[in-house]
Amino acid sequence: MSVVISGTGIYTPEQSINNKELVESYNQYADSYNERYKEDISKGTIEALTHSNEDFIKKVSGIESRYVLDKEGILDPERMRPLLAERSNEQPSVQAEIAVSACLQALENANKKAEDVDAVICACANLQRAYPAVAIEIQDLLGIEGYAYDMNVACSSSTFGIQNAVSDIRAGLAKSVLVVSPEICSGHLNFKDRDGHFIFGDVCTALLLEQDVGSDKKGYKIIDTRLKTVFSNNIRNNFGFLNQAENSDLNSPDKLFIQEGKRVFKQVIPIVASLIEDHLQKNNIPIDTVSRLWLHQANLSMNQLIAKKLLGRDPGAEEMPIVLDEYANTSSAGSIIAFHKYQDDLNVNDIGVICSFGAGYSVGSIIVQKI
Numbered sequence: 101m102s103v104v105i106s107g108t109g110i111y112t113p114e115q116s117i118n119n120k121e122l123v124e125s126y127n128q129y130a131d132s133y134n135e136r137y138k139e140d141i142s143k144g145t146i147e148a149l150t151h152s153n154e155d156f157i158k159k160v161s162g163i164e165s166r167y168v169l170d171k172e173g174i175l176d177p178e179r180m181r182p183l184l185a186e187r188s189n190e191q192p193s194v195q196a197e198i199a200v201s202a203c204l205q206a207l208e209n210a211n212k213k214a215e216d217v218d219a220v221i222c223a224c225a226n227l228q229r230a231y232p233a234v235a236i237e238i239q240d241l242l243g244i245e246g247y248a249y250d251m252n253v254a255c256s257s258s259t260f261g262i263q264n265a266v267s268d269i270r271a272g273l274a275k276s277v278l279v280v281s282p283e284i285c286s287g288h289l290n291f292k293d294r295d296g297h298f299i300f301g302d303v304c305t306a307l308l309l310e311q312d313v314g315s316d317k318k319g320y321k322i323i324d325t326r327l328k329t330v331f332s333n334n335i336r337n338n339f340g341f342l343n344q345a346e347n348s349d350l351n352s353p354d355k356l357f358i359q360e361g362k363r364v365f366k367q368v369i370p371i372v373a374s375l376i377e378d379h380l381q382k383n384n385i386p387i388d389t390v391s392r393l394w395l396h397q398a399n400l401s402m403n404q405l406i407a408k409k410l411l412g413r414d415p416g417a418e419e420m421p422i423v424l425d426e427y428a429n430t431s432s433a434g435s436i437i438a439f440h441k442y443q444d445d446l447n448v449n450d451i452g453v454i455c456s457f458g459a460g461y462s463v464g465s466i467i468v469q470k471i
Contacts, residue, residue, distance in 0.1 A: 102312035103266045104471065106319040107210025108440040111201040111282075111304040112427075115171040119154040119164055119298065126297055127151045128177040150294065157298045162400025166301030166428035168286045169194065180291040182284075195228045195282040195304075196237040202306035203242060203278050210308045210319070217308070218274035220248035223261030224281045225431040225459075226288055227252060230341060238280060246274060254335070255396055255458020256327075257281060257432035258305065262454075262466050263325045265309040280306040283431045288337055290356040299398075300357070301428035305436035312471075320443070320468035323451070326379040328463045330371065334360040335459035365402060372457045373409035379465045385451060387411060392442065392452035397424035397434030418445075432456055446470045 130149035140146045157163060168174060173183030184194060192200075199222065207213060220242070222235035227250055235248035253260040258281045265277035285300030312321060338348075339355040349355075380387060387410055395403045400422060407415035421442035423434070430437065435456045446452065447470065454466040 101270050103269050103322045104310055104312045104317055104319045105262075105307050105322065105468065106310045106317055107206040107208070107212065107308040108436070108443070109202040109205030109207070109209060109306040110437060110440050111198045111205075113167040113169050113302050115169070116165050116167045117171055117174065119157050121175060122298055123152045123154055123157070125175040125177055125180075126291070126294065129180060129292060130294070132177060152294045152297065160399075161298065162422070162425055163298055163428045164425045166298075168302050169284060170286070174286060174291055182286050184287075192241060193228050193234060193237060195222075195224075195234050195284065196241055198284075198304040199234070199238045199280045199282040199306070200241050202282075202304040203238065203280055206278065206306040206308045210310070212276070212308060214242045214244050217242070217244045217276050217278055218246040219265075219268060219277045220244060221261045221264055221277060221279045222248070222250045222282070223252070223257035223264075223279055223432060224283050225252060225254045225257055226284065226337075234282070235280075244278075253329075253432075253462045253464075254460055255398065255431045255434070256456040256460065256462035256464045258307075258436050259325075259432070259454060259456040259464025259466055260327060260462070262307065262309065262322070263327055263464065266322055266325060269309060269311050276308060276310040278306060278308055280304065281431075281433045281436065283433045285429065285431050288339070288357050290353055290358070293353065295361065296357065296359070299429050301430050303427060303430040303433050303437060305433040305440060307436065317471065319471060320452075321471050323385075323467040323469055324379065324383050325467075326375060326465040328371070328375050330461045332367065332459075332461045334363045334367070335461075337459075365399070368457055368461055369402060369405050369409070371461060372455065372463050373406050375463050376406075376410060376453055376455055376465050379467060380453070383467060385467065389451060390453060391419070391446055391450040393420045394435045394439040394442070394452060394454045395420060396456040396458065397422070397427065397438060398429045398458065400424065431458065443470075
């Protein structure tokens with residue numbers, strides 16, 4: 101049974117922060133910190149914080165700006181985190197709210213309505229609560245009959261969600277499934293960390309997957325999927341429901357995003373390149389017949405090296421579209437943003453690969469063909 105991606109949608113927050121604004125805020129914080137602890141710094145018991153700068157951010161990541169749900173709280177040197185209003189149980193959660201917006205756009209693009217959908221998979225790196233499932237709330241807000249569930253495989257959540265949707269459709273559990281990724285990454289980013297304060301942004305993407313019944317359906321047929329995980333501590337977040345039982349410090353940096361960036365860079369690139377290469381070979385698809393690589397949007401140099409390993413040359417801008425310069429790293433949504441924005445120009449029968457990779461380590465590869 102063939103499965104197609106018939107519609108895509110995206111919710112982009114109204115507020116954005118450019119590198120200049122972010123650096124100014126961080127440097128104010130660093131100066132305040134150094135003044136507050138100047139005696140300890142002079143004694144050598146703690147290290148002084150050094151300034152961040154725009155050139156550093158652009159060079160190491162390729163990121164120039166990011167969209168966020170709240171700009172003011174992040175840029176406040178006395179706060180350095182988003183300021184979001186707590187909502188009552190009777191109000192839609194912020195994740196569900198932005199998810200509905202992206203889902204409605206995906207449905208519109210597919211020329212479908214909520215009553216045509218059988219299931220919702222909320223696949224993202226961080227979930228707002230343990231239960232009830234955010235996916236079920238999204239299902240309720242959209243008025244969808246059927247079932248819904250949450251899943252988390254960090255930055256690969258979207259591609260793993262696509263695999264689950266394909267499996268559910270082929271198993272006869274559903275004829276159409278929404279895979280939605282509400283990524284509020286600013287909520288787990290340590291804006292006091294010079295080496296990482298620029299990494300993430302907020303966004304939500306949605307995909308509608310449907311059973312292909314041979315009609316005049318448009319979109320992308322899923323040729324095959326491939327998943328891989330390899331355990332690593334090099335990207336980690338230790339926030340969880342047992343923190344209080346462990347008497348651990350909820351304000352410790354490890355309760356936010358932490359990573360060993362150089363190790364991640366060195367270890368992930370060969371895993372991803374090897375998986376995509378093997379995936380294409382198993383499907384008898386030569387790399388020179390692949391029109392587009394929609395890769396995870398975390399680091400420009402990382403994507404360029406992966407593409408070069410696969411192609412044997414530097415990729416063209418049209419072959420490997422980049423959105424992280426505008427959106428920054430949006431976790432599992434990154435490759436889907438690229439797919440959403442850079443798919444219409446391909447011709448019928450053109451082949452592309454949607455690939456996400458990140459904490460776990462986790463890698464998901466989806467080979468698609470335009471129909």
